[in-house]
Amino acid sequence: MKFIQFIAALLYFSCLSASAANIDYEKIVQGLGESEEAYPFAYQLAIQQNSYAAWRKVAVQYAKLDDKAFIETWKKAKEINKESTYKDFLTIRPNALLNLQAIHAIFELTKASNTLADYRQFMETFPNAVESIEAMLKIQALAFERAKQANVPLMYDTFVRTFPGAKQIPEAIELAFQAEKRQIEKESAEWEADFKNNYQGKAPTVKTFVKWMLIDKARRLLNEAKVAESDGNQLVAARKYRLLGLELFQQSEKRQIEQIPYDNKINQFNASLINAIQHQMRFLQDNLTPATSLENAITIYNHYAATIDQKSSHLSLRVPLLSMLNAMKLQWQILKNAFETPNSQQVYLLDLKS
Numbered sequence: 001m002k003f004i005q006f007i008a009a010l011l012y013f014s015c016l017s018a019s020a021a022n023i024d025y026e027k028i029v030q031g032l033g034e035s036e037e038a039y040p041f042a043y044q045l046a047i048q049q050n051s052y053a054a055w056r057k058v059a060v061q062y063a064k065l066d067d068k069a070f071i072e073t074w075k076k077a078k079e080i081n082k083e084s085t086y087k088d089f090l091t092i093r094p095n096a097l098l099n100l101q102a103i104h105a106i107f108e109l110t111k112a113s114n115t116l117a118d119y120r121q122f123m124e125t126f127p128n129a130v131e132s133i134e135a136m137l138k139i140q141a142l143a144f145e146r147a148k149q150a151n152v153p154l155m156y157d158t159f160v161r162t163f164p165g166a167k168q169i170p171e172a173i174e175l176a177f178q179a180e181k182r183q184i185e186k187e188s189a190e191w192e193a194d195f196k197n198n199y200q201g202k203a204p205t206v207k208t209f210v211k212w213m214l215i216d217k218a219r220r221l222l223n224e225a226k227v228a229e230s231d232g233n234q235l236v237a238a239r240k241y242r243l244l245g246l247e248l249f250q251q252s253e254k255r256q257i258e259q260i261p262y263d264n265k266i267n268q269f270n271a272s273l274i275n276a277i278q279h280q281m282r283f284l285q286d287n288l289t290p291a292t293s294l295e296n297a298i299t300i301y302n303h304y305a306a307t308i309d310q311k312s313s314h315l316s317l318r319v320p321l322l323s324m325l326n327a328m329k330l331q332w333q334i335l336k337n338a339f340e341t342p343n344s345q346q347v348y349l350l351d352l353k354s
Helices: 002-016 025-032 036-049 052-061 068-080 083-090 098-113 116-125 131-150 153-162 169-198 206-230 234-243 265-281 294-307 316-322 325-340 344-349
Strands: none
Touching (some): 068 098, 098 294, 131 294, 131 344, 169 206, 169 234
16 A cells, blocks of 8 residues: 555656646556545546546545545536436435435426426436425426316316316316306307207297207206216216306296205305315415415525535525425325326326327
8 A cells, every 4th residue: 555655646746747738647547546546646637538427437436535526527417417417417426415406407407398298207206306396286287288278177177186286276177167158058059040940930939949958958967966976076066066057047947947056055065175175285385484385485495406505504495395295295196196097088188198
């Protein structure tokens, strides 16, 4: 060992008097092997090569000596800015604080692509990352946009069941109601047009004919509501009962159909339903201060993660979001099941290949 140290010292002082461009640091490192004495020469070699691979090699081989090469490796990773490079960086020092920034950088790339598939991949790869909360919110937003493009009750119902607790649930329930309402109004207009085209001048009158059709439609809606309720499908039951409260049905002869609750109980039913569905995710706000929304908490953490350095120790900003991760896993498990064994509506909603 003393001989190696002597050779290293001799080489070092020789290098001081030589031009840096003329020094073959690679041969020196090869001669000294992976000993600590080779570190300054390996460091100089990395400066010469100035690549991610060169800095990574020094950071791994001389991890116990200092953090300089590790930090330089991170700088090169940021310059490359590829997911594969960031993932490789995470393997160098699994417990390093800079890894938080590497994960955040991966998530920034994920947000840039902004696809359901990439957000899913991020959550599967980093289920314990704070960014997984935002990834879930992004998935919900993209899936809801797809539901709105389809704009049919069944797709909105699928969204609600796939994402219990999503902030879009009240809007999804309302849009499902409006979509089915439009369909009923369209059917009513078609009945009237069909009668005028084919039975004009014959008994009964068009008004009476449409009334009969509406009574039949009301009976079917009531039956659908009762079946849904008995099956525990309160989402559909609430919508059917609410549809029965439409003015066009109230103008029908109520005595010809079974008594239907047309009053404010329908609105109360819907409000209770929304609260029950969203209860599973209410922890998201419960873990935050009254003045801080989930979106604000994520924004604060994103700023922190993007600026963190190796010496930072202020992890308190992560606490409000970290406390949500375990509870988020229930929602993630529901979503994973949908990804793995989707029904035909979820194939569309989650943009999966059938």
